[in-house]
Amino acid sequence: MIVEEGYWLMRPPEGHDHFDSRNITIHGITPDDVAAAPRFREVFPEVDAFIGGDPLVAHNAAFDLGVIRSAAEVSGIPAPAFDYACTVVLSRKNYSLPSYSLPFVAEAAGVPLRNHHDATEDARACAGIMVDIAAKHGVESVRGVFAALKLAMPHVDAYDPASDGMSKATRSALEKIAEMKAGIANGTARGGRSSWSTEGPNPVPNDRADMAHPLFGQTVVFTGDLSLGRPEAKTMAAAHGAQCASNVTLKTTVLVVGSGFTASDLRSGRLTSKAQRVLELQRRGQGIEVLSEGEFMQMVG
Template identity: 60%
Template sequence: MALDFTAIDFETANGFRGSPCSVGLSKVRGGVVVEEASWLMRPPENHDHFEFHNTRIHGIRAEDVAGRPRFGELFPEIGAFFGSDVLAAHNAAFDLGVIRSGLEVSGLAGPAYDYVCTVMLSRRCYSLVSNSLPYAAEEAGVPLVNHHDAAEDARACAGILVDIARRNNANSIAELYLSLGLTLPQQPAFDPALGLSKATMSAIAARTGSTMDRTPGQAVPVGWSAWPEEGPNPLPNPAAEPGHPLFGQTVVFTGDLTITRPEAKSRAADMGARPESRVTARTTVLIVGDGFVAGDLRAGRLTGKAKRVLELHAKGQQIEVVSEGEFLQMVGGA
């Protein structure tokens, strides 16, 4: 067996994960990238509006994809590129969710995919204060200049997986998972005619209701307070997917989020996490609002809770910092 897989990265137009506007792919054979591809695309119809937050991250605007094929039209070519490969993604719950929701709202069925999440593997094999792509890529010795360029992010993801396999003396994905005592996860086949995923149903429902989008500099909406209301700490969902990056984690939120703190806790608990209200020796993940990005860890723009996390990490506690944007990707969008 050889270390063969395809790394994949999507960028989306808005908070719904079924709104892909860009994809990057890196095909790996024997631990070496042998072929790459990337596309711009229009998101599926009725889910193709571009939100400020997303464009600020990846720089793609509606006019950049005007006249391009929609995701559903392009997917046969995308799918043909990776074929039956194991798919690797940094936060695979998001990227596999993009495929599923994007196909669902396009009225298309999708096959089952075996996949690898390099966030999960980074957490397992590295010791980083943040397992975001820039930090994991740096640990793996992989160049990453234009983060959120889909092609470059896919290439970085591939490099991280190759590095982790090398560190574990694994010559294939199967050997790597065996050495770590893990089971390779799979996204099952799906057919929108037989039922939709929760994320897709929520997005469709939102089209008939109202949503609250807030950009930096806007006034805080009525009902929000400068000191966020923590709300109750719901119990973890016992039926959550064990392969999800939040499953089994003890999470704490800090800073001003774009959703309410109780809603954030509920979403985390749905994925099998245990929300708490303050950083303790039990905390494994701190989710930071206020527009935080991983680079702020080095710049020192941190809340009190985030500073406490850095102190605990320096003392050897296995704890990491996640941006709200990364969290929303993990739980299926805004």
């Protein structure tokens, strides 16, 4: 049961105000929408008070927690420790679906999304998924779900700007911003989508990656064109503990589809040959998850 809701609009931390057009097409929020809104550092204490001591639940929680951490770091404010649950990871253990994107899982949980990517609607769907999973195990809390599954509750440590360094994700983002600004200044900035014609090697998985991450231990194959090269995508996946491969086989557990693919294409049939192969294997009972470019990029931060 949902007992309380909260919704906030905020401006990004100062110096990080760029709104990528691709992101705007997803969430519909423009710079004008937040022009008069307070900054993250002013809003987050209210958000933190709303959370209180409850565990956080999010679909692809690593991304959301990474955003909170990075925003706190560049804002120079502390962030608390959180226990959390990822409904991507939990849904894989409780449903058998062709895709574990939020719309597919929400429908399976009996809480179909009416306006995907609206923050409140997505949060309601995520809550509904968590309630449905808890009911499946006869428990009444998030922690009860993990106890029933005999899993440790994932946890992120607090951040103190006085003593803690910046995370790797924040450092990488700052480096990319600097590179982008330098490219614009020199007239060498590039845009557009890059070809994935070069498959590249399959890097060794990072066995020290977070085991709670949804890509850890997965065998990942890429197909189609993304906004980055396939070798770079493989490197990012491997950093989170995934084993990358070049072809769909009986070992494949995740297929990342580019070329503008969305999960709804699984129903419409607009698929690459590798994706068609995945659907064939799914019909035979092999559990392979299909991710869009956006879902993959969220997972790798």
